[in-house]
Amino acid sequence: MRKSLLKSLSNFINFSRKIHFTRYQNPLNLDPNPLSISKPRWGFTTTAPPPPEWVQPISDTSDVITPHPKPSPWVDQIVNLLNDDDSTNMELKLDAFCHKWFIRLSPNFVSYVLNSGRVTKPELAFRFFKWAGKQKAGGYNYSHNLECYVYLIDVLCSCKDYDKVKFVFNEVKKKGFLMNVKSANLLIKSFGNHGLVEELLWVWKEMKENGIEPSLFTFNFLINGLVNSMFIESAEQVFEVMETGVVKPDTVTYNTMIKGYCKCGKTKNAVEKFNRMGEKNIERDKITYLTLMQAYYSDNDYDSCLKLYNEMEENNVEIPPHAYSLVIGGLCKDGKPMEGYTLFEKMIQTGRKANLSMYTALMDAYAKSGHIDEVIRLFERMNIDGLKPDEVTYGVIVNVLCKTGRLEEAIKYFELCKENKVAVNAMFYSSLIDGFGKAGRLDEAEKLFEEMVNDGCSRDSYCYNAFIDGLVKNNKVDEALLLFNRMENEGCDPTVYTYTIIMNGLFNEHRNEEALKIWDLMIDKGVTPTPASFRVLSTGLCLSGKVSRACKILDELAPMGVVIETACEDMINVLVKAGRVDQACKLADGIIDRGREVPGRVRTILINALRKSGNSEMAMKLMHSKIGIGYERMGTVKKRVKFRLLVDK
Numbered sequence: 001m002r003k004s005l006l007k008s009l010s011n012f013i014n015f016s017r018k019i020h021f022t023r024y025q026n027p028l029n030l031d032p033n034p035l036s037i038s039k040p041r042w043g044f045t046t047t048a049p050p051p052p053e054w055v056q057p058i059s060d061t062s063d064v065i066t067p068h069p070k071p072s073p074w075v076d077q078i079v080n081l082l083n084d085d086d087s088t089n090m091e092l093k094l095d096a097f098c099h100k101w102f103i104r105l106s107p108n109f110v111s112y113v114l115n116s117g118r119v120t121k122p123e124l125a126f127r128f129f130k131w132a133g134k135q136k137a138g139g140y141n142y143s144h145n146l147e148c149y150v151y152l153i154d155v156l157c158s159c160k161d162y163d164k165v166k167f168v169f170n171e172v173k174k175k176g177f178l179m180n181v182k183s184a185n186l187l188i189k190s191f192g193n194h195g196l197v198e199e200l201l202w203v204w205k206e207m208k209e210n211g212i213e214p215s216l217f218t219f220n221f222l223i224n225g226l227v228n229s230m231f232i233e234s235a236e237q238v239f240e241v242m243e244t245g246v247v248k249p250d251t252v253t254y255n256t257m258i259k260g261y262c263k264c265g266k267t268k269n270a271v272e273k274f275n276r277m278g279e280k281n282i283e284r285d286k287i288t289y290l291t292l293m294q295a296y297y298s299d300n301d302y303d304s305c306l307k308l309y310n311e312m313e314e315n316n317v318e319i320p321p322h323a324y325s326l327v328i329g330g331l332c333k334d335g336k337p338m339e340g341y342t343l344f345e346k347m348i349q350t351g352r353k354a355n356l357s358m359y360t361a362l363m364d365a366y367a368k369s370g371h372i373d374e375v376i377r378l379f380e381r382m383n384i385d386g387l388k389p390d391e392v393t394y395g396v397i398v399n400v401l402c403k404t405g406r407l408e409e410a411i412k413y414f415e416l417c418k419e420n421k422v423a424v425n426a427m428f429y430s431s432l433i434d435g436f437g438k439a440g441r442l443d444e445a446e447k448l449f450e451e452m453v454n455d456g457c458s459r460d461s462y463c464y465n466a467f468i469d470g471l472v473k474n475n476k477v478d479e480a481l482l483l484f485n486r487m488e489n490e491g492c493d494p495t496v497y498t499y500t501i502i503m504n505g506l507f508n509e510h511r512n513e514e515a516l517k518i519w520d521l522m523i524d525k526g527v528t529p530t531p532a533s534f535r536v537l538s539t540g541l542c543l544s545g546k547v548s549r550a551c552k553i554l555d556e557l558a559p560m561g562v563v564i565e566t567a568c569e570d571m572i573n574v575l576v577k578a579g580r581v582d583q584a585c586k587l588a589d590g591i592i593d594r595g596r597e598v599p600g601r602v603r604t605i606l607i608n609a610l611r612k613s614g615n616s617e618m619a620m621k622l623m624h625s626k627i628g629i630g631y632e633r634m635g636t637v638k639k640r641v642k643f644r645l646l647v648d649k
Contacts, residue, residue, distance in 0.1 A: 052104045053102060053103050054103075054104050054106040055104070056072065056106055056109060057071055057075055057109045072109075074109070075113065075116070078097075078109075078113060079113060079116065079118045079119065081093050081094055081097060082119050082124050082125075083118070083124070087121075090127060090128070091127065094131055098135075105135065107143065107147075107148055108147075110128070110148050111145060111147035111148045111151050114128075114155060115154075119155070122155050122156055122159040125152060126156065129148065129168075146178075146179075146183050147183060149168055149169075149175075150172075150187055153165055153168055153169060153172075154190045156168065157194050162196070165196070165199075179203070179207060179210045180212075181212055184206065184207050184212055184218070185217055185218055185221070187199075188200060188203055188218055189217075191203065192221035192223075192225030192226075192228065193221070193228065194228070195225060195228035195229035197225060197231060200225045200226075204222060216247050219247055219249075220250075220252050220253055220256065222238055223238050224256050226238065227256055227257070227260035232260050232261070232266075235257065236257075239257055251283050251285055251288065254273055254276070254282060255288050257270075258270045258288065258292060261295075262295035267292075267295045267299055270292055270295060274292055284315070284317065286317055286319070286320050289309075289311070290326075293308050293309070293323060293326050293327070297329070302330030302331065302333060303334075305326055306327055306330065309323060309327045321353075321355060324344075324352070324358065325357050328340045328344055328347075328361055329357065329358070332361040332362055332364065333365070335365070335369070336365075337371070344362060356382070356387050356388075356389070356393065359379075359381075359382040359387065359393065360390075360393045363378050363400075367396055367400035372400055372401070372406070375400055379393070379397055390422060391417070391422050391423050391424070391428075394416075394422055395427050397413050398410050398414055398432065399431040401435075402434060403434075405435070405438075407435050407436060407439060407441070410431070410435060411432070414432065424457065426452070426457045426458065426463055429449070429457060429463055433463060433466040433467050434466035434469065434470065436448065437467060437471070440474055442470060442471065442474055442476070445467055445470050449463065449467050461487075461494065461497075464487045468480045468484060468487075468498065468501050468502065469501050472501055472504065477502075477506060477508075477509055480502060480505055481502065484498065494522075494525075494527070496522065496530050496533055499518055499519070499527065499533060500530075500532055500536050502518050503537060503540070504536045504540075506518065506540075507536065507537075507539070507543075507544075512541070512544050519533075519537055519553070528562060529562055529564075531564050531565075531566055531567070534554070534557070534564050534567055535567075537553065538554070538567060538571050541553075542574045542578075542580075543578055547571065547583055547587055550571060551571075551590065554567050568591045568596060568597060568605070571587060572584050572587060572602075572605055572606060572609050573612070576606070576609035576610055576612075581618065582644070582647045585643040585646055585647055586644055588605075588628070588643040592628075599628050599629045599640065600629055602628060602643075603628040603629055603643075606622060606628070606643065607619050607622050607623055610622065618646065625646075627641050627643055627645050627646050628640075628642075628643050629641075
């Protein structure tokens with residue numbers, strides 16, 4: 001009896017050990033070949049373990065017909081492994097997990113995970129895809145289905161890893177999958193959003209060959225892809241096919257075409273499509289208006305921006321914050337800060353919040369119109385609203401304070417900017433240097449000029465020009481010349497404004513030849529003269545009695561493609577103002593003789609110059625005579641009455 005009981009107990013223990021070994025062993029101590037028959041140390045033979053199970057993403061089939069069936073518990077565990085902080089051993093962890101639970105991930109499971117959006121890094125999704133493709137179990141090898149490739153392409157497109165996208169897509173073409181509607185639409189969407197036209201057209205071709213009729217969704221993403229790649233003409237052709245076909249364009253289609261026209265600068269075509277929407281009673285949404293408003297804003301057509309905004313209000317279309325930014329910014333750039341501020345207040349009353357760009361645009365517009373107190377008030381209100389000023393906002397307020405001579409306040413805001421750890425750029429320094437220079441505080445200007453490099457700001461032409469201008473205005477032309485040479489030595493190219501400042505200083509000190517050398521240097525450097533630079537040169541030469549030389553230089557500019565329309569007018573005004581009416585008359589005759597201007601215009605210029613200089617008697621005399629425009633006969637010869645007759649009589 002005792003022997004029988006011991007034998008039964010021994011058999012039960014052996015059976016229990018067998019069960020424990022086959023079902024609850026540590027996965028780290030698994031036999032390298034889990035399908036082989038193992039021989040334990042106790043001397044008995046175990047049966048082969050069951051083959052791994054191919055798990056599906058939805059385990060409870062009763063939920064399949066519901067809109068959102070519950071995923072299998074395996075999904076969360078696999079996703080957690082993929083998103084583990086230590087991703088270096090991701091593949092080994094997946095192997096160990098699947099060995100432990102005797103499972104393999106089916107193609108549907110893999111595609112479900114890739115489409116879930118829960119894999120935090122696209123690189124991990126790609127590695128998971130490659131790992132899954134090496135699975136073997138259940139008597140056959142794993143093979144990705146089309147959805148696996150499609151969802152992976154969508155993930156890789158989202159991170160713009162186009163090399164991997166092309167690699168995976170080439171695999172799709174090699175496999176020869178039969179295209180279906182769902183996969184085709186998703187591929188068209190992915191390729192369309194990222195402008196991959198070659199891949200997009202391949203999918204389109206596959207759809208036609210497989211008899212898949214394109215839907216409105218398909219057409220819209222096809223047009224979007226062509227537009228994103230700037231194939232506007234091809235997009236137009238697809239649009240025409242839609243208009244004449246069964247699937248008609250909708251709001252999204254028109255919006256995409258309008259976006260394409262605006263991107264390539266064809267605002268007129270965009271407006272035509274916009275008007276066409278009205279003719280066909282197709283709804284214009286906030287995207288339609290906003291896209292066209294952005295194009296108008298880029299074209300500096302601020303009136304049309306405002307017109308579209310008013311139309312949105314009339315049609316009760318939702319006005320997004322950026323639309324307000326465009327209209328307010330446009331009004332401010334158009335020199336209408338009061339109108340911009342009125343719209344700003346109207347927006348606030350509707351419950352919308354202002355953004356930093358709106359405040360900055362209003363402050364800049366008020367600054368340019370000289371309303372300094374309004375600038376300060378807006379700055380303080382912006383801080384109350386909880387908006388932190390950036391370098392542009394601080395730059396506006398520092399600049400306007402410097403221009404109005406409120407230098408102590410400018411320094412205060414400059415220091416506040418540093419305290420708030422806002423990046424200080426060269427424009428801050430140029431504004432301050434300019435302000436101190438014009439106020440005659442050259443020591444402080446020089447200190448800022450030298451210290452800015454220590455603050456990590458490289459000196460640009462604006463900083464040099466501001467300091468040079470300050471030196472010239474304070475009669476320190478030689479120091480300005482030294483700084484001018486230092487500017488070139490430090491690799492900062494002088495601008496036309498730099499040359500103009502130096503020439504003006506030299507002419508003011510009657511150093512005419514040196515000023516002419518600066519002009520010649522500017523021309524040799526390939527810097528194009530401006531009306532302001534020639535005005536400085538011609539004024540200096542005219543006042544020193546070298547009118548003919550100024551005219552000669554003006555003639556030399558024409559072959560260079562530089563035409564200064566007001567040059568003659570400026571020279572006449574300078575001569576008359578200096579009391580050299582005889583030289584002005586001689587210049588006027590020369591201008592007409594060279595065919596530069598018609599006699600009537602020159603006569604008007606001279607009359608206005610005489611009147612502005614207080615020489616009203618001579619102006620009246622010229623006005624009531626035929627000088628400049630009349631003719632006298634010398635026998636058979638008809639000659640124009642010269643302007644110099646005005647001073648000869």
